Amino acid sequence: MIVRYGFFLLLFAVLVFEGTVYQVFAPDFYGFPYSLIPRFLFVMIVFAGIYRGRGYALFYGILFGAVYDIVYSQVLGVYTFGMAFFAYILSMPIPAIKRSLPLTVTLIMVGFILLEYFVYGMMILTESTELPHNMFLYNRLLPSAVMNALFITVIAHPLRLWFEYIERHQNDF
Amino acid sequence: MSPFFSNKKLIVLLVCIILLVALVGYSTSDRKTLTWPEQLVQDSVGTVQSAFSRPAHLVAGFFGNIQDIRNVYEENRILKSQLDDYASTQVELEELRRQNEELQGQLDLEEDLFDYTSRSALVIQRSPDRWNEQIGINKGSQNGIEENQAVMTSKGLIGKVDQVSQFSATVQLLSDTDVTNRISAIVSSDETIQGFIEGIDEETGHLRFSKIDMEADLEDGQTVSTSGLGGVFPAGLEIGEIVDYENDEYGLTKTAFVEPSAEFYHLDHVMIVDRSASALEEEIDPALTGEDDES
Numbered sequence: 001m002i003v004r005y006g007f008f009l010l011l012f013a014v015l016v017f018e019g020t021v022y023q024v025f026a027p028d029f030y031g032f033p034y035s036l037i038p039r040f041l042f043v044m045i046v047f048a049g050i051y052r053g054r055g056y057a058l059f060y061g062i063l064f065g066a067v068y069d070i071v072y073s074q075v076l077g078v079y080t081f082g083m084a085f086f087a088y089i090l091s092m093p094i095p096a097i098k099r100s101l102p103l104t105v106t107l108i109m110v111g112f113i114l115l116e117y118f119v120y121g122m123m124i125l126t127e128s129t130e131l132p133h134n135m136f137l138y139n140r141l142l143p144s145a146v147m148n149a150l151f152i153t154v155i156a157h158p159l160r161l162w163f164e165y166i167e168r169h170q171n172d173f
Numbered sequence: 174m175s176p177f178f179s180n181k182k183l184i185v186l187l188v189c190i191i192l193l194v195a196l197v198g199y200s201t202s203d204r205k206t207l208t209w210p211e212q213l214v215q216d217s218v219g220t221v222q223s224a225f226s227r228p229a230h231l232v233a234g235f236f237g238n239i240q241d242i243r244n245v246y247e248e249n250r251i252l253k254s255q256l257d258d259y260a261s262t263q264v265e266l267e268e269l270r271r272q273n274e275e276l277q278g279q280l281d282l283e284e285d286l287f288d289y290t291s292r293s294a295l296v297i298q299r300s301p302d303r304w305n306e307q308i309g310i311n312k313g314s315q316n317g318i319e320e321n322q323a324v325m326t327s328k329g330l331i332g333k334v335d336q337v338s339q340f341s342a343t344v345q346l347l348s349d350t351d352v353t354n355r356i357s358a359i360v361s362s363d364e365t366i367q368g369f370i371e372g373i374d375e376e377t378g379h380l381r382f383s384k385i386d387m388e389a390d391l392e393d394g395q396t397v398s399t400s401g402l403g404g405v406f407p408a409g410l411e412i413g414e415i416v417d418y419e420n421d422e423y424g425l426t427k428t429a430f431v432e433p434s435a436e437f438y439h440l441d442h443v444m445i446v447d448r449s450a451s452a453l454e455e456e457i458d459p460a461l462t463g464e465d466d467e468s
Contacts, residue, residue, distance in 0.1 A: 016222055020226040
């Protein structure tokens with residue numbers, strides 16, 4: 001049970017966490033000048049894709065992208081497509097990347113930046129925002145990238161151990 | 174490693190892009206209600222969100238209380254100085270209220286645009302990507318929440334109900350920059366000055382109060398409140414104070430900047446306002462009497 005559905009439940013908890021607990025304690029509400037956007041869900045999906053294969057990234061990307069769209073966003077389809085597509089093309093199950101933490105983090109951050117730009121473009125297109133590009137870049141994208149990179153660096157090791165544990169026990173079922 | 178896009182994958186990708194465009198087009202058209210799969214997902218996630226956000230609000234409230242205790246002395250001093258005014262205002266208010274009731278009784282006015290009832294709800298989520306300023310509440314159509322109802326905190330108006338599902342709903346805050354986010358408002362002074370609250374100025378954090386008559390006498394510090402003229406909002410809900418104004422880009426109307434009286438952060442409990450007065454009197458509502466007044 002915990003082996004099979006554990007990661008799904010973890011991702012769901014992270015999805016809820018981003019919108020509830022994080023928003024209550026969000027630093028920009030307490031006077032922090034930059035907005036830190038949590039993309040923990042997406043970086044974890046890309047991480048899972050790198051370690052467990054493209055199929056996982058695609059499946060979780062579509063599933064949680066759709067839920068994200070319905071619950072947190074006004075425009076349907078943006079995150080369903082964005083999360084699934086970028087998680088899919090960036091899940092490169094190459095041993096050299098798997099072994100090196102800096103390479104993994106870099107790859108995930110590339111995914112993060114691509115997703116942010118994609119969503120920014122869609123928001124401009126649907127006239128949901130008038131945020132100028134330099135504000136987007138300096139107040140939002142770069143600080144958020146630093147925070148998400150730190151997040152994935154911290155949880156990379158426990159997650160990797162968990163994935164190895166799942167691989168070992170998969171044959172028990 | 175296989176190439177990224179073999180022919181088959183390319184076709185799947187193209188179909189996905191077409192689906193994306195179709196979905197975006199569907200959801201940006203002004204549809205009124207959510208489809209049942211959306212309601213199902215929103216309600217079930219909403220249940221889990223309530224479980225997460227209650228303790229978070231408790232912890233945040235605890236730290237807020239500590240902050241409050243440190244300010245108690247200063248606050249007490251200010252409040253005491255205001256107390257003298259309060260007594261005389263109270264007497265005046267009573268007198269005016271009695272007079273008002275009497276006059277309304279003479280005119281047979283039973284309900285007006287100022288009457289409303291309110292329900293309270295817990296804020297369970299806030300959109301984490303910050304592209305839209307939207308919060309979720311734990312009451313839905315089963316609790317009598319309807320679309321476009323006004324939402325306020327004790328300090329003033331914060332937004333309107335956007336999408337309603339069975340047991341939860343989303344609220345679009347006044348600070349949302351969406352083009353359809355528009356609220357009819359008035360300035361209370363000697364003459365009535367009308368206009369629309371349309372989104373927020375990103376840099377200063379002031380609400381834009383636009384489409385004001387060129388002739389209107391605006392002053393800093395005037396209070397802006399809802400007019401009750403546009404749809405389902407009651408009149409007299411406080412929005413904020415004017416801090417600045419200018420002529421708009423075409424020189425035809427004025428735009429004022431309003432410092433909102435409610436803050437849009439740290440929301441835990443909100444009130445959803447239900448106007449008691451119906452939008453139109455029955456005898457003049459063409460939809461009810463069936464007359465066509467195209468002439």
